Amino acid sequence: MTEAVEYDVVVLGGGPTGENVAERARAAGLSTALVESELVGGECSYWACMPSKALLRPAITHSDARRVPGVREVVQGPLDTPAVLAHRDEYTSHWRDDGQVAWLDSTGARLYRGHGRLHGPRKVVVTGPEGEHHVLTARHAVAVCTGTRAVLPDLPGVAGARAWTSREATSAKAAPGRLVVVGGGVVGTEMATAWQALGSQVTLLVRGKGVLPRMEPFVSDYIVEALTDAGATVRTGSSVEALRRDGGEGPVTVILEGGELIDADEVLFATGRAPRTEDIGLETVGLEPGSWLTVDDTCRVEGTDWLYGVGDVNHRALLTHQGKYQGRIAGAVIGARAQHVPLLETDRWGAHSATADHDAVPQVVFTDPEAAAVGLTLAQAEASGRRVRAVDYDLGAVSGAGLFLDGYRGRARMVVDLDREILLGVTFVGPGVGELLHSATIAVAGEVPIDRLWHAVPSYPTISEVWLRLLETYRG
Template sequence: MTNIECDVVVIGAGPVGENVADRVVQGGLTAAIVERELVGGECSYWACMPTKALLRSASALRAARQLPGAREAVTGNLDAAAVLGRRDSFASHWKDDGQVSWLESAGIALYRGQGRIRSARVVEVTGVDGVTTRLTARHAVVVTTGSSALLPDIPGLREAAPWSSREAASSGSVPRRLVVIGGGVVATEMATAFAALGSSVTVLARDSVLPSVEPFAGELVTESLREAGVSVRLGAEAVSVNRDDSGTVHLETADGERVEADEVLVAIGRTPNTQDIGLESIGLAPGAWLAVDDTLRVVGGGEWLYAAGDVNRRVLLTHQGKYQARAVGDVIVARAKGEKVEDGRWGRHAATADERAVPQVVFTDPEIASVGLTAAAAAAAGPRIRVVDYDLGAVAGSSLHADGYKGHARMVVDEDRKVIVGFTLAGPDVAELIHAATIAIVGEVPLDRLWHAVPAYPTVSEVWLRLLETYGR
């Protein structure tokens, strides 16, 4: 067995792990990173990048068809093979050469294989050839192993070889019929993508569509999916699944409905990738989410163990995980140098940023962009709030953007502090508008001050002025 010492060992080389390692190296420490699959992780190969590539071509086509002149220039439908080919390029054809090269240039040592914690600060890596390398960290071990799709215990489901988000994102063909179990972000985005590519899609949503966003946003997406030919069945729960010898999948719902498909995608949630990383050796439960304090140190894991990204369950979003990575990298460097670290905030980063100002975009049709709290969550949190709504389609810039532009905007105001605590946009191409709201919420910009942030005319951003006018002075 080879024994190697370094300052920090990171288990998991996705975007979060890469950023942790890079941050500590920039801080003057040495880092080793462990990866059992592809360097770059879920986001690069099976989530953010390939799924948005699947969605983008259809979005561009819809935009063209909403404009006279451009509409007449469109002579055909989507070329599914070309869309899949572009998707493949954004997934680097499932090769990680470029990411490995970046690690080398950043001075980060890569160890391929399954990493397992064996004792305090010790991680053993078992390579595919069975050779074991023991890595000993002088200062910290950081778990950034992410999450995987949750598979429910539905009779016959596992035997039916269902798709998870991975198979949906990397499929080499478009199924004629696709059933989606779930109504969240992955479910609605993949229903949008495959319907546009030509699949006959059925969505079985036990509750509402996109239940975590403002209700009006979920309703707009539901309406749009149905207009696109998707069968959206609310309150539907699959109770049995069977794939017959011909390959057809048969699903039965709790109310006795039967649905047939060529593939079934399960998108009901995530589970942490902590089953086989040696947590039991230090008294923690394998397969559990890792609770952390506000310096991202694992609760019950000793002063040397940290967790960032999905695995700590604070916010399951790549951009927020990367922010956590920078935060934990900074705190590890500070502690290694003997500097005092206050829980929650140090340097330029604070883990507590994931509590009330998290931006998210759902790339459906229409797009849903939100940051901060929904009206219901803000009301439940205690402050006196006011909800301000505006028809996004009534903004001059929206009518120029597309004929028949349909959308909605909402801001949630803390009436005691006169600041925005929540903001949601639903409409075509609203993803690029959400950062302005993120800045307003993070910066706690008073409404009186926002009046001086004059939006350019005629742009969709003029909705800011309309919301302020609706609120009043």
């Protein structure tokens, strides 16, 4: 059966980004179709943000509780791993998308389940689960919101070793006895933290000198020390050459550069992601299959007047909250253009321009301790040619830190543009610092002058007092 239908907007991909595009397009009065090949809610809901944080929150809470007098005495035992995994399953809705579908239906958007491919300008062909075909024509826009996929390295033995990616790591039904994690980025460090706490003996292999290389270098020191104290083994300067798993069953052997062998029950590769654009018909509109989509600040693909690349596929910031932010902007832009509303696309503060992708991208890494950062690191700011200064402060010396935890350890840094006296970037590492980040994001995104920040008075005794201490240190 082939069905041909026309809509104002067709959205490819039903993750958080696609949902936000569809919702904003519908709010603008545009008829909207959303195409999803797996589960509505996407990677974040079922294999990334939600399950990973459901695994990590008990681990971090347990670690924190053991450093609070009167609490540590009753929480010395290990985590209840089956209970944590059951909690994770609840947060993924047991990998069912009924709730997300009900929300999408409430917006008035039409869901098409199946694989969608571009078939020339403004046209998408959907192959449904029973082989049926739907030919969808978009009057105004097609938005590609298909996200990314984990990439396994092309190494001998990988195919037969049943190596984990982030999906297997967040959905595993039991803690492996020995887990090798390859890669020191966000996924690698978070999953090393989670599974070590849940009973695995973790070995983290990092090719470089430390973990989380896109953050300030001191962040790595805190994370590596904490993982080591928790019982994990962290090895820097380590490269994997091959894997071996006889018959695809039993233990897996990780073969390092130089021939050293490490035996494990599972191995997780957290070594990169690629855009899910290899089979969506980009070649039918003159673009390269499998490529990242180059877009302007309205998320419209360069060289087109109808195609949008929103979220991870444009490679601006591979974060769920940034994808949702872009989705809101792209949906508003599509609605405005459809109604011939003039856009102030050069207005860097406008609702039709994704400027946060350049200036103020926030990110929290939910390790123990947490790491949180927004804007530029010191090295990035210096490379931009600006006259800058880094101001550091020991978070453990803040009044509220000792009340939060015994032996609190952490560090804060703000990077100051000395000519404009505004903040270009802020980084925190320490227990609970993820909740400090939005104040930093407002300061960076809003370009709040340092003289004005003096009048944002932090409550006593909270860890937020670090803002006062940073400003005092800057003024000397």
